[in-house]
Amino acid sequence: MTKKIIIxxxxxxxxxxxxxxxxxxxxxxxNAASKETTYVLTADDLATDFLQNDSIxxxxxxxxxxVFELTGVVDTVYTNEGGEDILVFQTNTEAKVACSFNxxxxxxxxxxxxxxxxAKLKGYCGGIDMFLEVQMRACAIVK
Amino acid sequence: xxxLILLVVLVVSFQANAQKYFxxxxxxKFFSHTSAEDIKADNYKSSIIIDKASGVVQVxxxxxxxxxxxxxxxxxxxxxxxxxxxxxKATFKGKGDFSGVNFSADGNYSVNVAGQLTMHGAxxxxxxxxxxKIAGGKIDGSxxxxxxxxxxxxxxxxxxxxxxxxxxxxxxKATLQPLK
Numbered sequence: 001m002t003k004k005i006i007i008x009x010x011x012x013x014x015x016x017x018x019x020x021x022x023x024x025x026x027x028x029x030x031n032a033a034s035k036e037t038t039y040v041l042t043a044d045d046l047a048t049d050f051l052q053n054d055s056i057x058x059x060x061x062x063x064x065x066x067v068f069e070l071t072g073v074v075d076t077v078y079t080n081e082g083g084e085d086i087l088v089f090q091t092n093t094e095a096k097v098a099c100s101f102n103x104x105x106x107x108x109x110x111x112x113x114x115x116x117x118x119a120k121l122k123g124y125c126g127g128i129d130m131f132l133e134v135q136m137r138a139c140a141i142v143k
Numbered sequence: 144x145x146x147l148i149l150l151v152v153l154v155v156s157f158q159a160n161a162q163k164y165f166x167x168x169x170x171x172k173f174f175s176h177t178s179a180e181d182i183k184a185d186n187y188k189s190s191i192i193i194d195k196a197s198g199v200v201q202v203x204x205x206x207x208x209x210x211x212x213x214x215x216x217x218x219x220x221x222x223x224x225x226x227x228x229x230x231x232k233a234t235f236k237g238k239g240d241f242s243g244v245n246f247s248a249d250g251n252y253s254v255n256v257a258g259q260l261t262m263h264g265a266x267x268x269x270x271x272x273x274x275x276k277i278a279g280g281k282i283d284g285s286x287x288x289x290x291x292x293x294x295x296x297x298x299x300x301x302x303x304x305x306x307x308x309x310x311x312x313x314x315x316k317a318t319l320q321p322l323k
Contacts, residue, residue, distance in 0.1 A: 024215055025213065025215055026213070027213075027214050027215060028214060029210075029213075029214040029217070030214065058231050062205075062207060062227075062228070062231045063228050064207075064221060064222060064227070064228055080168050080187045080188065081168065081170060081187055082170070082185055082187035082210070084187060084188075084210075086188075098188065100188060100208070102210075103210075124207070125207075126205040126206075126207035126208045126231070127205045127207065127231040127232060129167070129188075129189075129190045129203055129205060130190045130192070130201065130203050131165070131167050131190055133167065135188055135205055135207075135208055137207060137208055
């Protein structure tokens with residue numbers, strides 16, 4: 001009887017472990033929509049911080065756990081060669097903020113915005129590139 | 144006379160600028176092949192700038208902007224392997240001889256580029272042949288080379304060693320535009 005219980009327990013552990021492993025391995029990529037916001041900023045503020053000191057701003061903002069709610073004035077919207085929609089915020093600095101949306105995922109429709117519109121979205125920060133574009137990823141439109 | 148000097152300065156500086164070509168949407172791809180698994184990561188938001196006159200080439204990709212097919216792979220790549228919170232960028236700075244490339248006429252060229260790739264806090268020499276194809280005013284540049292993650296102090300746990308190659312193929316592709 002004890003032997004039976006041990007065997008069943010081992011099989012159950014293997015099945016649960018396998019199931020959890022399978023789930024983790026295949027878990028879908030998520031956008032930032034349902035994540036808890038850690039920073040509420042304007043595109044102007046974010047760009048200003050990066051221009052003041054790239055290293056300090058990167059250490060503060062370009063962190064996997066930080067989720068941004070960002071508001072700004074739209075400059076352009078386009079789709080890149082990887083099929084990702086990109087919404088670019090103009091700012092009151094020489095920098096811009098380019099926000100990318102996961103390809104093939106419903107994250108709102110960035111195409112609804114035209115140059116000069118105000119948009120609000122959530123996303124993660126990747127840092128600033130050499131052309132002074134702060135890059136945001138896994139973005140989703142906030143309605 | 145002053146106006147003439149100003150005009151000359153403007154023309155010269157315009158020509159100097161026209162010698163630079165760039166892309167903000169360059170594609171960097173990492174590809175690892177093993178018998179167990181193929182792993183691919185793409186960053187379509189990379190930067191490249193080529194200065195024809197000096198031959199200086201700079202390429203930069205933000206690590207967090209690499210996209211994997213699987214969320215878990217992307218998580219491990221950022222958090223465990225390349226530690227992108229601490230090392231947010233991969234940068235290449237090098238030189239090539241672009242003097243023979245006529246960017247304003249159709250043609251195909253091969254240019255050897257050599258320099259340093261900095262990633263995950265480590266810098267290593269890298270060299271590769273870049274192909275430049277100019278057709279109908281469109282300038283396409285591409286190159287491919289191989290790196291070993293160990294050269295960049297990337298620690299891969301024993302349990303997944305068989306799934307990650309020690310020869311990662313790096314491809315860079317970009318449609319270049321003159322910098323005005």
